[in-house]
Amino acid sequence: MCDHCGNTEEISDANATPIRELDFERMVRQQFNQSETEETRVSSCPNCGAVVEFDPTAHAAECPFCATPVVADTGPHRHIKPAGVAPFEITESDARDAMNNWLGKLWFAPSGLQDYARKGRRLSGIYVPYWTYDADTRTAYSGLRGDTYYETRRVMVDGESRQRKVAKTRWRPKSGRVARAFDDILVSATRSLPQRYTTDLAPWELDKLSPYAPGFLAGFRSEAYTIPLDEAFKTARAIMDRRITRDIKFDIGGDKQRIQSAKTDISDITFKHVLLPVWIAAYKYRGKSFRFVVNGQTGKVRGERPWSILKIAIAVIFALGVAAAIGYFSAEAQ
Template sequence: MDDTDHRFPCDQCGADLRFAPAAGALVCDHCGHSVPIEGASPRDRPLEELDFRAGLAAALPETEMEEVRRLKCPNCGAEIEIGGNSHAGECPFCATPVVTGTGPQRRIKPRGVLPFALEERDAHKAMTDWLGRLWFAPNGLRDYARKGRRMDGIYVPYWTFDADTRSTYTGARGTVYYESQTVIRNGQRQRVQVQKVRWTPVSGGVARFFDDVLVLASKSLPKQYTDGLQPWDLADLEPYQPEYLAGFRAEGYTVPLDEGFAEARAAMDRVIRRDVRFDIGGDRQQINTLDTRISDVTFKHVLLPVWLAAYKYRGRTYRFVVNGRTGRVQGERPWSAWKIAFAVLLGLILAAVIGYLAALGQQDGGIVLDLR
């Protein structure tokens, strides 16, 4: 995905067009000329899936592959796709200066893209509002973020997996019942109800079709941040078109297809175990054996929109991410040492004052009693 493919000259003035989320079209910031994106309309069928085994064997059709050159960050490992004669820049994920050192690579082309719906100003406001709601956050960082540089719009890579599963199991169903027993408490006999469980052997099977199990294909951001941006409206995925990337960056995937599927399979297994427990029923469940047969595995490489800010503040990097569709914010929790110390000191003072007033109240009460 060469960056030159993401540049679209304006027919009116020759400046670069960019994808404008509010307009849902390519817009020229210089003269205001707007160009609609062809095919960007509601679809009557989902995006076509790719065969998982063919992807593992590097046997996908040539139309599903592309040659890219990427800028790799030596600090966080992010790979940002570049083109032209670009050789240096700053990593949008951790604000580290980076220099390219890799040649062209063949990668699986994105099948779908979820276009940005929020403009940068809206994402920036969502981030600063989020920071403003944090207790004990440094005022300097919040002010720096409000007045700081613009956020970067990044298309983050994900895998989605579909699979048909059929599972058989053996286990036991537990039924809770109570028995009356006599116990001695404080030297006295008492009748109490004691809980017991009656186990009955069971066996059976469950089946489930998994659709679009989402797996992050990047290692540049902590997973708890990206997981916190969910849910994503994957039903609105558009067929990949480079026009959606005009004016934005795209991160290349660094989680291979097989590793992505291993994570998806773990997520599927958790759901299957939940299905089995529901199928067993009763008050308690035991799963002794569980065998799952998986078939018809397919996948897609998709790009999801994230607004990103990375600020270096007092020698430390703080990263914040905003869902480019919903405005949901996640990031590193900054703490202000002096605010925490002040709060602790204030708490000690309040505790001392309350204790002093309580002591005075007890003394006054004693005097009243003596007078009577």
């Protein structure tokens, strides 16, 4: 949509490059084709480190992640080109309503901040970078399977001898192999948002990804990834290992499981660079920055919880007063 006249134009994916997985090992060795990368003009925030594309005509702007003034167009940035993009599905107005509803449920938030947020500027639409990983895994393991059984024993209870069943575990060795194919393990590629935000905004509807086309970015900003492909894979591998551990325990069976060793062979690692839609509001209130993020697909809200010392003090005084009144009337009743 044109910001000036409101004219809208459908984005056709007829000429867009189809979404495809890229070879992880090849890209880590930087053996990429020129068509797999692109160069953009970006601005780097000195406060939170966000690397955001800005309108080339702008000479100064405000970081959408922390509201810090920055100089736009600080230099070129070459990076792996996005393969897919999930378009915004909720409007800025809907995102603002969701944010205000979320703020309204925070009892101890400063009233001034709530009013400031409701009367504040428009939220910024940002396409935030993520990596997705696919891989095939095969794991050989050894461990112990524990089966519970019961023994009847006589125990003393209140000076009397009574029979009681005592749970015991019979352990026996177990070894085997498990295999799992992982698809679209999603890992944040940004340092500008805390990990808890990018995690808590899930789930994402990755089945709605469209092949990347620059037209999707019209009217929005796009953040360049700041967590490299190989570094983010360590997070993806940890996610895979947790799922493999669950698979091993299921394969061991029994009532209890102990894993003594596990060796995983991983192959056919591929990845995609994708952009996911986030509405962001960054406010400075009484010298402190507050940031709220809204999932651009679902409207899910997360943010830094603000606290009002005055509201907390009033609540504590009220609670103490109620406790004192209960104590007084209890004493009178006696």
